Amino acid sequence: MRATVVVRPKDGILDPQGQAVESSLRHLGFAVDSARVGRVVELDLDTEDAGDARAQLERMCEQLLANPLIESYEIALQADA
Amino acid sequence: MRATVVVRPKDGILDPQGQAVESSLRHLGFAVDSARVGRVVELDLDTEDAGDARAQLERMCEQLLANPLIESYEIALQADA
Numbered sequence: 001m002r003a004t005v006v007v008r009p010k011d012g013i014l015d016p017q018g019q020a021v022e023s024s025l026r027h028l029g030f031a032v033d034s035a036r037v038g039r040v041v042e043l044d045l046d047t048e049d050a051g052d053a054r055a056q057l058e059r060m061c062e063q064l065l066a067n068p069l070i071e072s073y074e075i076a077l078q079a080d081a
Numbered sequence: 082m083r084a085t086v087v088v089r090p091k092d093g094i095l096d097p098q099g100q101a102v103e104s105s106l107r108h109l110g111f112a113v114d115s116a117r118v119g120r121v122v123e124l125d126l127d128t129e130d131a132g133d134a135r136a137q138l139e140r141m142c143e144q145l146l147a148n149p150l151i152e153s154y155e156i157a158l159q160a161d162a
Contacts, residue, residue: 031126
């Protein structure tokens with residue numbers, strides 16, 4: 001089963017990468033009000049059970065993929081093509 | 082206008098960050114077949130014109146947000162809430 005996890009800095013948390021992107025885009029002449037940068041992790045899991053997959057992904061996020069103190073994450077499952 | 086840009090390593094291109102995630106997840110006991118890591122950039126643009134926004138975002142991707150040689154990007158526009 002394929003899954004996509006999006007990890008973003010929480011609102012109100014400093015996002016230095018986003019600030020760098022915002023400032024660089026302005027220097028390049030783009031009219032940008034704000035920029036936030038996160039990660040997207042695309043995974044192929046061995047399980048075909050959606051409930052099991054989601055439970056595993058939650059644990060992956062808590063243990064490795066995200067820092068729950070400063071980042072939020074969003075899990076989306078795709079059926080195999 | 083809000084926009085989301087997802088930047089991913091192209092298929093067949095080495096993804097060391099994805100390999101590190103895959104190997105770490107396996108060490109943690111997760112049954113993972115593959116992992117790819119990309120970036121997600123969320124932007125607030127000054128323009129409210131979708132065509133203009135998309136054209137600007139294409140140029141941002143070519144100039145700063147992605148490396149078109151090794152990365153592909155996907156642009157999604159959201160109307161302001």
